Amino acid sequence: MLSMSQLTPALPEIVLACTCMALLMLGVFRGDSSTRSVSWIAVLALVVVGVVLTSVQSGRMVAFGGQFVVDDFAHFMKWLIIIGSSLAIIMSINFNEQESIARFEYPVLILFATLGMFMMVSANDLISLYVGLELQSLALYVVAAFRRDSLKSSEAGLKYFVLGALSSGMLLYGCSLIYGFAGTTSFDGLATLFKGLGGTGPSVGLVVGLVFLIAGLAFKVSAVPFHMWTPDVYEGAPTPVTAFFAVAPKIAAIALFVRVLVGPFGVLIAEWQQVIVLISIASMVLGALAAIWQDNIKRLLAYSSIGHMGYALIGLAAGTEAGVRGILVYMAIYLAMNVGTFCCVLAMRRTGRMVEGISDLAGLARNQPMLALALAIFMFSMAGIPPLAGFFGKLYIFLAAIESGLYTLAIIGVLASVIGSYYYLRIIKIMYFDEPAEAFDRTMSREVKIILVGTTLFVTFFIVRPDIVVGGAGTAARMLLAG
Amino acid sequence: MIIQALSFYLFAFVAIAAAVMVISARNPVHSVLFLILAFFNAAGLFVLIGAEFIAMILIVVYVGAVAVLFLFVVMMLDISFSELRQGFLQYLPIGGLVGIVLLAELLMIGGSWVIAPVAEGAVRGFPAPPIDQVTNTHAIGKILYTDFIYLFQGAGMVLLVAMIGAIVLTLRSRPGVRKQKISDQINRRPEDAIEIKKVQSGSGI
Known part of the structure; x- marks a missing residue:
């Protein structure tokens, strides 16, 4: 029988699910005029969930017969997801009103997606992995098409849906092969099984299943060769949704990737390491090269995020504690840089309409020097120039790769990051040295300004107290590998 | 036993024949009807192996909901399936090649199927209850x-x-749609709707 104490590890998820449904009722009865209040309550609820999350956290706990696990790793990732989701809701409030797509379902769907991500991060079974992934993806498909009167937004939603369904199919096929050959879907069971294999090695079917599983997960983190959807979806979706896509789902998917591969499949590192190395190299190179020819800022950021995922996967390819710590630090910094950059993109608005061309940024330094400075800091940070935060993210990743002897991977990573800095620096050049274009409207809301200042300060002064993030990441990584 | 074997072959044969008809029928409505027939026979096969729950779910969900919904879509959207089939021969070689490669891979995996001896111990403790x-x-x-x-x-x-x-x-909330508002109807008083006029006899209004 279930008792209350057995549910304690899942308390944050339960609170979140109940809030989703309560807010849905509130919205339905009060109509679209309640969008603003529903949004703020949703943000408040996320903060409450975070507090609950921290208060119930104590070591590694499993619930629901081992289908659900919480540990320091999950705790760290869930906090990043909470931050990403709440910032995405705050950024959307004014934007949705300006674009007259303000509807109360938006914050509710974001909360549902967050719930799905929580389930992904805490998955300890192939079935709960799949259910969490679907909950998250289904909510994301809908918010991608949220501006339903725009052809591009609908196209983004449809494309994401069809390709996402395909990737889910691959993932499920992989899961069923693994289940068929291992006889269990539980991660703990799989781990015991693989440890017991000894020198014989896994059967072919297991490896094929693992490869399909990796393909499905690589789609969710938009790693090459499963990246095709990313630029179109980023371009078509409304900007706050794109900001959300760029951070929270990526963090959840990378967390799932780490949990599956380093956890139960950790013993089989010889089988999956080469696949991850290949995906990682392809993502870094494509992210660096394809972005050069983009003239839409959202498409450029899409390719940039593909590249960033390539770097994060280096840490996974290392498969060590240092590698996992590198991923966690990288994702935290990636979150701050991307949210900040998208705040700047939100400010690109002329005579009441969004503009998204990179050339529209021309001369921003003269029209709005502070905004230009913030964007320049983010671009320098993404390019990995010290002493900004982005440099440290890459540093920890490359250190982990070198420690595990993946020299080629580290060298290719550094080269790709040099090529990639070309397009980041090009944006700075356009802002500071080109003839000024017409000024943007000054409609940035106070909340977005606060987010922008906060993320800028984080990125700039990360060097002063890196231990806040790195320490937490270190504990989380140690626990994941110990468990 | 002989009845069981006979019904197995009957269900299996009809299911395969119906499945072939699903992809070869010219009329999409006929395709959906054959699909329903295939579902029914698959359900029969499930009953034969003692999985009556899945059999019922197959009827209720697939026949009752999915196939009927599909029938509605086919009838309402007026999609020309013969146009969709154009280019079939063109894509046949490459599609067939991919199919053969996949089939070969599956056979290879199937051939190597051995459950690891430790797997038995790792299976979570849900003992299958005896079917009787x-x-x-x-x-x-x-x-x-x-x-x-x-x-x-x-x-x-x-x-x-x-x-x-x-x-x-x-x-979408469409403007100009008149909906029944019961509270408005009940709250309506005779004074709002009826005007009583004294009509002089012998003259009009």
Whole structure:
């Protein structure tokens, strides 16, 4: 029988699910005029969930017969997801009103997606992995098409849906092969099984299943060769949704990737390491090269995020504690840089309409020097120039790769990051040295300004107290590998 | 026993024949009807192996909901399936090649199928109840709401999101639609609607 104490590890998820449904009722009865209040309550609820999350956290706990696990790793990732989701809701409030797509379902769907991500991060079974992934993806498909009167937004939603369904199919096929050959879907069971294999090695079917599983997960983190959807979806979706896509789902998917591969499949590192190395190299190179020819800022950021995922996967390819710590630090910094950059993109608005061309940024330094400075800091940070935060993210990743002897991977990573800095620096050049274009409207809301200042300060002064993030990441990584 | 074997061959044969007809029928409505026939026969096969719950689910969900919904879509959207089939021969070689490669791979995997000896011990402790003591509907019910409550609730959430999504993306409040408002109707007083006029006899209004 279930008792209350057995549910304690899942308390944050339960609170979140109940809030989703309560807010849905509130919205339905009060109509679209309640969008603003529903949004703020949703943000408040996320903060409450975070507090609950921290208060119930104590070591590694499993619930629901081992289908659900919480540990320091999950705790760290869930906090990043909470931050990403709440910032995405705050950024959307004014934007949705300006674009007259303000509807109360938006914050509710974001909360549902967050719930799905929580389930992904805490998955300890192939079935709960799949259910969490679907909950998250289904909510994301809908918010991608949220501006339903725009052809591009609908196209983004449809494309994401069809390709996402395909990737889910691959993932499920992989899961069923693994289940068929291992006889269990539980991660703990799989781990015991693989440890017991000894020198014989896994059967072919297991490896094929693992490869399909990796393909499905690589789609969710938009790693090459499963990246095709990313630029179109980023371009078509409304900007706050794109900001959300760029951070929270990526963090959840990378967390799932780490949990599956380093956890139960950790013993089989010889089988999956080469696949991850290949995906990682392809993502870094494509992210660096394809972005050069983009003239839409959202498409450029899409390719940039593909590249960033390539770097994060280096840490996974290392498969060590240092590698996992590198991923966690990288994702935290990636979150701050991307949210900040998208705040700047939100400010690109002329005579009441969004503009998204990179050339529209021309001369921003003269029209709005502070905004230009913030964007320049983010671009320098993404390019990995010290002493900004982005440099440290890459540093920890490359250190982990070198420690595990993946020299080629580290060298290719550094080269790709040099090529990639070309397009980041090009944006700075356009802002500071080109003839000024017409000024943007000054409609940035106070909340977005606060987010922008906060993320800028984080990125700039990360060097002063890196231990806040790195320490937490270190504990989380140690626990994941110990468990 | 002979009846069981005969019914197996009957169900299996009709199911395969119906499946072939699904992809070869010219009229899409006929395709859907053959699909329903194939589902019915598959359900019969499930009953034969003692899985009556899955058989009923197949009828209720696939025939009752999915296939009928599909029938509605086919009839309402007027999609020309013969146009969709154009280029079939063009894509046949490459499609066939991919299919053969996949089939070969599957056979290779299938051939190597050995469950590792440790796997038996690693399987989670859900002993299958003996089939002569518990019906499988009962057995599924016993674990669905207890051991698998997390996944059950999670799947419920997925369905809720699907419903919200469908409403968000398609519901439009159209102006000019007259709806029945019962409270307005009840609150209406005779004075609001009827005007009593004294009409002088012998003259019009």
